[in-house]
Amino acid sequence: MPQGKPEVVPDDGLTTRQRRNRPIFAVHTGPMKGKSTAAFGMALRAWNQGWSIGVFQFVKSAKWRVGEESAFKALGQLHESTGQGGPVEWHKMGEGWSWSRKAGSEEDHAANAREGWAEIKRRLAEERHDFYVLDEFTYPLKWGWIDVSDVVEAIRDRPGRQHVVITGRDAAPELVEAADLVVEMTKIKHPMDAGQKGQRGIEW
Numbered sequence: 001m002p003q004g005k006p007e008v009v010p011d012d013g014l015t016t017r018q019r020r021n022r023p024i025f026a027v028h029t030g031p032m033k034g035k036s037t038a039a040f041g042m043a044l045r046a047w048n049q050g051w052s053i054g055v056f057q058f059v060k061s062a063k064w065r066v067g068e069e070s071a072f073k074a075l076g077q078l079h080e081s082t083g084q085g086g087p088v089e090w091h092k093m094g095e096g097w098s099w100s101r102k103a104g105s106e107e108d109h110a111a112n113a114r115e116g117w118a119e120i121k122r123r124l125a126e127e128r129h130d131f132y133v134l135d136e137f138t139y140p141l142k143w144g145w146i147d148v149s150d151v152v153e154a155i156r157d158r159p160g161r162q163h164v165v166i167t168g169r170d171a172a173p174e175l176v177e178a179a180d181l182v183v184e185m186t187k188i189k190h191p192m193d194a195g196q197k198g199q200r201g202i203e204w
Contacts, residue, residue, distance in 0.1 A: 021161065022161075022180075023158070023160070023161045023162050023163050023164075024163045024164075024180050024181055025155050025156075025163075025164050025165075025166075025178065025179045025180050025181070026039075026042070026163075026164070026165040026166070026179060026180065026181040026182070026183070027165075027166050027167075027171050027175050027176060027179040027181070027182045027183070028165065028166070028167045028168075028183045028185065029138060029167070029168060029169060029170065029171035029176075029182070029183070029184055029185070030169065030183070030184035030185035030186055031169055031185070031186065031187060032185035032186055032187040032190070033185065033190070033203070034185045035167040035168065035169075035183075035185050036068070036133075036135050036136070036167045037068075038167075038183065038185075039133045039135065039165040039167050040055075040068045040072070040133065042131070042133075042163075042165060043055070043072070043131055043133055043165075046086070046130060046131035046163065047072075047075055047079075047085045047086050047088065047131075048085060049086070050085060050086045051086045051129075051130035051131050052086050052087050052088075052089075052128070052129045052130045052131070053072065053076075053086055053087070053088045053089070053129060053130070053131050053133075054089050054091075054120075054123065054128065054129035054131070054132045054133070055069075055072065055088070055089065055090045055091065055092075055132075055133045055135065056091050056092070056116065056120055056132070056133065056134050056135065056137075057090075057091070057092035057135040057136060058092075058113060058116065058134070058135065058136045058137050058139065058140055059135075059136040059139050059140075059168075066204050067201070067204055069090055069092075072088050072090055073088065073090060075088055076088030076089070076090075086130070089129070091116075109145070110140070110143070110144075110145035113140040113145045113146055114145060114146055117140075117146050117150075117151070120132070120134065121154050124154055124155070124158045124159075124162060124164075125158075125159070127159055127160040127162060129162065130161065130162060130163065131162075131163045131165075132162065132163065132164045132165065133165050133167070134164065134165065134166045134167070135167050135168075136167060136168045137166045137167065137168055138166060138167070138168030138169060138170055138171045138172070138175070139168050139169075141172055141175070142168075142170050142172070148172045148174045148175065149174065151175070152174050152175065152178045155178065156178060166179075
């Protein structure tokens with residue numbers, strides 16, 4: 001897309017504005033770091049537009065405080081106090097909304113993940129958010145905890161103008177096929193190759 005212009009304009013009967021404003025379903029996958037980071041970067045842009053942001057983390061522990069979580073919660077508070085940006089909700093496994101607060105069996109985790117997905121489906125149907133980040137959502141799909149076809153159908157048929165980004169390795173082919181934007185993060189070099197562990201401010 002040279003200079004941000006599409007090389008092909010489909011004959012779909014839509015105006016340029018209608019085509020530009022269609023909701024996006026994006027998938028960030030691949031073995032390299034940066035998938036969630038890229039999704040949160042998109043969410044920052046969405047927040048700046050005044051959109052409602054919903055972040056749903058499916059794998060990270062409730063004890064893991066990532067930098068983006070603190071930043072987005074601060075932005076949510078800024079919106080509440082000044083009206084700047086948009087409202088923010090951040091939900092993750094173990095924090096007591098749909099998922100269990102403590103460790104359990106694989107069956108427990110699978111049931112809790114399904115409950116989490118059911119809540120997201122309800123929000124999509126109600127048009128609760130403008131921008132959704134389903135972080136590390138590929139894993140419960142890969143493990144068979146959540147039906148991929150159900151996810152594809154719910155996202156494909158979502159009403160209104162709701163943007164959805166799914167992150168995680170090994171995205172199912174059905175997700176890739178259904179998405180409008182797919183990014184695969186591949187590794188060229190990584191500090192861990194030289195024995196360096198993750199560091200504060202870079203990995204979290």
